[in-house]
Amino acid sequence: MNYQIVVLIKQVPDTQNVGPDAMNADGTVNRAALPAIFNPEDLKALEMALQIKEQYPGSVITVLTMGPERASAIIRDALSRGADRGIIISDARFAGSDTLATSYALACAIRKIGEFDMVLGGRQAIDGDTAQVGPQVAEKLDLPQITYAERLLELNGKHIVLTRRLDNGVETVEAELPVLVTVTASAPDCRYPHAHLLLKNAKAQAEIWNADAIRPEIERLGLKGSPTKVKKIDNVVLAHKEGVQVECSEAGINGLVMTLVQDHIIG
Amino acid sequence: MILIYCELTENGQIADVSLELCTKGRSLATQLGTGLEALVCGNQLKDIEKQLYPFGVDQVLKADDARLFPYRTLPHFALLSQVVKERKPDVVLMGATCVGRDLAPRIASHLRCGLTADCTSLEIGSYEDKSKNKQYDNILYQIRPAFGGNIIATIVNPETRPQMATVREGVMKKEILDQNYKGSCIQLDASKYLKKEDEAVRIIAREIEQRKINIKNASIIVSGGYGVGSRENFEMLHQLAQVLGGEVGATRAAVDAGFAEGDRQIGQTGVTVRPKLYIACGISGAVQHRAGMDQSGKIISINTDPEAPINAIADYTIIGDVCKVVPQLIACYNKNKK
Ligand SMILES: Cc1cc2nc3c(=O)[nH]c(=O)nc-3n(C[C@H](O)[C@H](O)[C@H](O)COP(=O)(O)OP(=O)(O)OC[C@H]3O[C@@H](n4cnc5c(N)ncnc54)[C@H](O)[C@@H]3O)c2cc1C
Ligand SMILES: Nc1ncnc2c1ncn2[C@@H]1O[C@H](COP(=O)(O)O)[C@@H](O)[C@H]1O
Numbered sequence: 148m149n150y151q152i153v154v155l156i157k158q159v160p161d162t163q164n165v166g167p168d169a170m171n172a173d174g175t176v177n178r179a180a181l182p183a184i185f186n187p188e189d190l191k192a193l194e195m196a197l198q199i200k201e202q203y204p205g206s207v208i209t210v211l212t213m214g215p216e217r218a219s220a221i222i223r224d225a226l227s228r229g230a231d232r233g234i235i236i237s238d239a240r241f242a243g244s245d246t247l248a249t250s251y252a253l254a255c256a257i258r259k260i261g262e263f264d265m266v267l268g269g270r271q272a273i274d275g276d277t278a279q280v281g282p283q284v285a286e287k288l289d290l291p292q293i294t295y296a297e298r299l300l301e302l303n304g305k306h307i308v309l310t311r312r313l314d315n316g317v318e319t320v321e322a323e324l325p326v327l328v329t330v331t332a333s334a335p336d337c338r339y340p341h342a343h344l345l346l347k348n349a350k351a352q353a354e355i356w357n358a359d360a361i362r363p364e365i366e367r368l369g370l371k372g373s374p375t376k377v378k379k380i381d382n383v384v385l386a387h388k389e390g391v392q393v394e395c396s397e398a399g400i401n402g403l404v405m406t407l408v409q410d411h412i413i414g
Numbered sequence: 415m416i417l418i419y420c421e422l423t424e425n426g427q428i429a430d431v432s433l434e435l436c437t438k439g440r441s442l443a444t445q446l447g448t449g450l451e452a453l454v455c456g457n458q459l460k461d462i463e464k465q466l467y468p469f470g471v472d473q474v475l476k477a478d479d480a481r482l483f484p485y486r487t488l489p490h491f492a493l494l495s496q497v498v499k500e501r502k503p504d505v506v507l508m509g510a511t512c513v514g515r516d517l518a519p520r521i522a523s524h525l526r527c528g529l530t531a532d533c534t535s536l537e538i539g540s541y542e543d544k545s546k547n548k549q550y551d552n553i554l555y556q557i558r559p560a561f562g563g564n565i566i567a568t569i570v571n572p573e574t575r576p577q578m579a580t581v582r583e584g585v586m587k588k589e590i591l592d593q594n595y596k597g598s599c600i601q602l603d604a605s606k607y608l609k610k611e612d613e614a615v616r617i618i619a620r621e622i623e624q625r626k627i628n629i630k631n632a633s634i635i636v637s638g639g640y641g642v643g644s645r646e647n648f649e650m651l652h653q654l655a656q657v658l659g660g661e662v663g664a665t666r667a668a669v670d671a672g673f674a675e676g677d678r679q680i681g682q683t684g685v686t687v688r689p690k691l692y693i694a695c696g697i698s699g700a701v702q703h704r705a706g707m708d709q710s711g712k713i714i715s716i717n718t719d720p721e722a723p724i725n726a727i728a729d730y731t732i733i734g735d736v737c738k739v740v741p742q743l744i745a746c747y748n749k750n751k752k
Contacts, residue, residue, distance in 0.1 A: 250523060276683050277531040279519035282487075286523035291614040292487055294516045308618065314512045315424070316622040318484075322615045332676075374528035374574040378541055378555065381566045383701055387726050395734035397742060403714075403730055404746040412691050412712055413634065413658050414751050 148304050149205035150324075152196045153257050155268035155284070156189040156210050156225060158218040185221045188269030190337040192330040195299055196267055197229050197338060202302070207231050209260055213241060213252055222353040227340035233351075234260070238358040243370030246275075250283030252368060255361035257288060265307070266327040270295055281329035291322050295331040416443045417503035417576070418452045419494055420466070421513050422483065424622055426456065428465045431509035431583035438536060438586040439507055440470035445538050446552055451475060451501065455493050455604075457483035463599040470591035472598070475501075479604035481613070484620060485513050487520065488612040495524050496607050503576045505554050507536075510580035522578050528571035529578040530556035532682055534585055534705045541570045548572075554579070559682050559701040566701065584630055584686035627661070627677040633690045634660030637680060637707070640667035641696020641717065642736050648673045650740045651695060657747055663687065665703050681706035693743075695736045699724025716740070 160181035193210065200206040209232040210225040212218050222233035236256050244252065257266060266288070271278035278294075285292035293309055300319065301308035311318045312331050358368060366372060393403045408414035416439045420432040436452060443450040449472040454462055456478065463474035475497060481489050494517065498506060506521075508514035510532050522529035535557040541550045553570050554577040560567035571577045629635060636655040638648055648662070655662045664674035666681060680687055682702040692710035697703065699715075699722055707713075708727055715728035716739045725731045732739055 245528065246519065247523060247526065247528065275531075277519075278515050279522070279529060279531060282516060282519040283523035286520045292516070292520065293615060294487075295512060315625060316620065318617055318621075319619040320615050321618050326615075374526070374571045375530060375569050376541075376543075376572060378568040378570045380560065381568070383566055388729060390725065390728045391730050393730050393732045395732050395739065397746070400732065400739065400742045401746045401750070403732075404743065404750050407691070407712075408750050413747065 149203050149207070150199055150265060150302070151261075151263040152199060152206060152208045153260060153263050153266045154189070154193050154196050154208060154210045154225070154230065155253060155266065155280070156193065156212050156221055157186045157269070157272045158183045158212065158214055158221045159186045159272050159274045160184075183217070183220065185224055186269050186272045188271060188330060188332055190269075191332065191334040192267040192269050192328075193225055193228060193230065194335055194337040195296070195328070195330055196265075198299060198335075199265075199302060200229065209234065211236070211253065211256055211260070213237070213244075213249060213256070216355060219353045223348045223351055224340065226348040226351055227344040228338060229341070229344065233353040234356060235353045236356045236358075236361060238368075240358045240365065240369050243373060244368065245373035245375045246277055246279035246283055247374060248368055248370075248372035250280050250287055251372060252358075252361065252363060253280070254284050254287035255363045256356065257284070259356070259361050264324045266290065266325075268327070268329050270329045270331045278329070281327060285327035288327070290325055290327045292327045292329070293320055293322060294329045296328045297331055297334050415449045415451055415501065415503045416446075416505045416507070417498070417501065418450070418471075419506065419508045419514070419517070420452050420454045421485070421509055421511060422454070422456045426458065426462075426483075428454070428462065429509065429511070429583075430588060431511060431514075431581070433465075433469055434583070434586040434588040435507045435509065435581060436466060436469035436471055437589045437591070438581070439505075440591055442505065442536065442538060442554070443470075446504070448504070449473065451503070453477075453494060453497055455479075455482040455490055463597065467595045467597040468590045468593050469588075470595055474597060474599040475602055476599060477602040477604045477607070479608070481608055482604060484617060486615055486617065487516055488614060489608055490517055491520050491524075492609065492612050493602070493604070493607045495521055497602070498525060498576060506576040506578045508578070508580050510582040514580045518578060518580050525574075525576070527574040527576055527578060528569075529580070530558060530569045531580050533558045533579045533581050534682060536579060536581070541572050543572060553577070559705050582682075582686060584688075625677070627675065629661045629663050629678060629680070629687060630685055632661035632687070634658045634693075635663045635680075635687055635689045635691070635707075635710075636660055636693045636695065637663035637665070637697060638668050638673065638695045638736075639665040639697030639703075640671060640673075641698075642668060642673060643696070645673045647737055650737070650744075654693070654740050654744050657744055658691075660689070660691070663707075665697055665700075694724050694728070695740060697724050698722050699727070
């Protein structure tokens, strides 16, 4: 048995290293000012796909991303870790997509890729933390969804069994293929790139598809296809409290503790 | 009409996050001069509507069926999407929990409407689309910190309905409106909504844990950020929390670095807390973090950087190294406590 797997990956600005120039004046993200990385949970999704391929070596893993052409960096990374094929959908007409328009474009691209048994994705992308794209792609493809997947327990032809990490515990679920799965941060880490694949893919070009290639209804793409609008962006003016500077010395700290005890805040 | 999708706890009560949304939904509905409805899907719901009326819910829609508990995406999707089509609410609010975050996007995709995750505030106002020269009134402002530095975005869905938003537990206040508020209840026939295909995912096993870490109700929180430096150094915060009778919280940077468990994360995408005392150790004070703690009674900031934004909202600032200051705090407390 071999499986056709599509993994949704996204290149994201590294939100751990956000500087003051991270936003443009119009409220959009200034991606140029930030290092771009492979969304961490998408790496976990890729690992789940690679585990399946390890067990069923004839399986084919296609990684798919919507983004600028420089997203080929994560495509090369995925290929070096063992993915078979990489596709970027890239077009000015995708610009300004919210999650609804993004999931629509991704769903069109997945249809174009063809037959599949599974679509895997990360639970959420660290640039927005919305966790919306996975379930929305599932709905558009009319697939059942399994979110917050942590471990793959079983896969046999028609069935998949997975654990899900919930707010308050763990659930084991079973579903028939095809299915869409989003993988959560506590899933196993992704293996490292293979040296020989790194060399082989160093100059690899991802396949780049434009909007026409995925045969969409054009008005459902980009800004036009996005019902959410940003009304305004406020710089938070910190309501400056008249705070007390406590001297960083034993006397200073002792004084603070005494005040807090007197005010019945501690003690 | 405003519709709240209600979640149930393991023992069949309405979840706090849903009651908080009822309170918020009530005040928005009153402002709009419209009604508030709540959908509850579960099994053996008995008099569940009575838990909702005091929060000002006018109409409870209840679907009682064994297939609806525990939560699974497709059966709940079938119910909520149909109910929205039938009743056409202007606004749908859901908890930003693992249930709400699983269900809301699928619904929004199906109805082709907008959805904003993790709102920290919801308001009503107008919106002007300059490019279309159109004015929209009574629009839901979905307000949340946005990517990057100190930025708050107000998001609107002018054209599509319903306007959907998710909100984390603890962000809105839960307040009874009137113990004797008069609402009514409609029983939905679940069999009319559920199809065989909705059974595509089966639950084989569930292990529900009691939440081990309960920072939401702690009256003192010692919270650590990336500046604490290591998991070992975090031990000091645990010691301080222990002597003060509090709990340990963390920033996302500290959680990502592995210094603390995810359950301890405070902020827009973590827990919202309002303790009597919040001690911020090695925390810069990004807007996403402040969103979860700026309602604290008193805030102490311990930071090596005098310019750290957190200091601006602190009642007491100690400019110094966490590793030196925290042990001193413990020693001074032991000396001064009554
Ligand atoms: C969509 C999204 C959602 C997010 N949600 C959350 C959320 O829910 N909660 C959250 O916390 N963050 C969240 N963040 C991340 C947030 O933007 C910040 O990156 C994060 O809060 C920073 O954490 P920090 O203050 O620990 O780290 P840093 O910003 O790195 O700050 C470390 C601080 O420690 C100080 N310091 C260093 N060494 C010492 C020392 N020895 N002693 C004392 N002080 C020292 C430094 O001066 C600095 O002020 C989110 C981000 C995004 C994009
Ligand atoms: N532009 C994109 N291209 C490919 N996959 C995406 C894109 N945006 C989101 N995804 C996938 O959807 C998941 C959730 O993203 P989000 O809804 O943005 O939090 C990510 O972890 C990816 O797997």
